[in-house]
Amino acid sequence: MCSQFADLMEKAKGANTYEIQLLLSLGLNPERLFKDRPAAYKYASSFVLRSFKDKKIIRLPSEEDICGLKKIYPDARVEIYGKENHLLSDELNDMKSYRYGIINLGANSKKELSQKYKNCLAMLDFKFT
DSSP, rough: OOOOHHHHHHHHHSSOHHHHHHHTTTTOOOOHHHHHOOOOSEEEEEEEEEEEOOOOOOOOHHHHHHHHHHHHTTOEEEOOOOOOOOGGGGOOOOOEEEEEEEEEESOOOOSHHHHHHHHHHHHHHHEEO
């Protein structure tokens, strides 16, 4: 079970994977979660922000940037990795690419999901050299 995907399940199915696992561990059927809570969105995606080249991080989104994004997209999940003036390679990575963030979003169409992602990237304003 991966924390990155728990809220995606909740956005698209109405219950997150932690709730499902908890009910299963108690010997209860998690189907009731899906009946009691309709999904908020038809689609959900985890957009992994990554580079295939090592870069120096000049600017990461501030708390203010993230709060501004959350005012527009309240259920967006944003995780930022790395430190300003450090290299992307200073973080734990998969050796082929450098992950510097994750944006989880929900939408009712693929087009809407794509537009939300583009808007979020513009609001977060990462800068690298």
